């Protein structure tokens with residue numbers, strides 16, 4: 001999970017219907033378009049391989065399952081978005097009685113082959129279809145899914161897990177799953193979500209990425225000035241009147257989002273070194289996978305309070321990442337709790353990396369300076385699977401003096 005959805009040209013047979021995809025927050029996208037832009041990438045083995053090669057991701061799910069076999073032994077399991085079938089296969093190997101492995105794309109064909117090659121065809125049933133539309137023959141004890149996108153919520157796939165939970169996870173205890181959704185209450189249930197919790201983090205960073213972009217822009221402008229000079233000298237026409245629109249065009253190309261409205265920058269993928277984090281990290285969102293609803297994740301609003309920790313440095317922007325936890329349920333907790341983190345790391349980088357939100361120009365800061373930043377994330381108006389983020393705030397120096405306030409908008413595309 002976490003690849004750009006437009007990386008691969010759509011297959012001709014990918015679009016299947018004219019319905020609408022997405023449950024809200026951003027623009028609902030025609031289902032055929034959603035399939036072509038988002039799902040079809042997952043129909044390719046190279047993309048599944050990328051995820052299967054992410055050791056941090058794989059180890060976390062593997063350990064979560066095999067160090068908590070009691071959650072799987074004799075149980076019915078639903079794997080939401082099974083892809084190659086890996087999590088369904090592990091669930092079966094851990095002792096599940098039955099595993100329903102639902103996948104929207106033709107990857108189901110490879111998943112079925114893999115299941116059979118591992119002699120698990122009597123336990124794992126691969127079902128091709130969208131999670132929102134398939135019908136299972138029974139309710140399940142456990143839902144497992146790897147639904148996390150860049151900065152956790154990009155791709156909006158958690159909506160499908162919520163839908164699966166509310167339709168197919170066994171209603172247990174005294175409060176029905178409907179009541180659980182409405183009131184956000186946890187009853188005396190022992191049904192399990194894998195993962196069970198998720199968090200989004202933001203921290204101030206320094207980064208050379210912005211310098212590179214500015215250098216590219218300045219290089220393009222130097223080239224323009226030579227071109228203007230040459231055109232005047234050789235052909236007798238003064239093009240300098242076009243310098244401003246050319247500069248705006250290049251600024252947009254190098255510094256702003258390709259598909260977004262003006263004055264929005266694109267966030268960038270980065271594999272940050274921990275030393276690039278220059279202040280305390282703040283959790284901007286905590287998700288309880290048992291109770292949170294789509295309404296709870298449509299918008300994220302938070303205040304980031306952070307202090308600069310590392311001497312005199314440049315605040316180049318913010319880095320965002322996430323972690324998820326496998327804790328089981330209140331009544332049936334994990335024997336071994338597992339964490340999957342995508343925080344900056346020297347040895348344990350993931351394919352999700354971090355999302356980087358850069359400021360131009362960087363701001364000079366010193367140890368002890370305090371940041372007070374409003375964080376707001378909405379689904380994009382153009383596509384509910386992409387995100388718009390706004391960061392606005394102020395920095396109070398340790399002397400008490402305030403630096404000019406800032407407001408930046410970003411597009412997570």
Ligand SMILES: C[S@@+](CC[C@H](N)C(=O)[O-])C[C@H]1O[C@@H](n2cnc3c(N)ncnc32)[C@H](O)[C@@H]1O
Pocket residue numbers: 001002039042043051052080081082083084085086087102103104105107129130131132145146147148157160
């Ligand atoms: C991040 S991949 C994970 C694949 C596999 N579970 C793994 O861990 O390697 C997510 C998969 O979910 C599928 N998917 C996403 N939304 C879905 C939905 N609503 N219904 C069925 N499959 C879905 C995608 O096609 C993709 O193969």
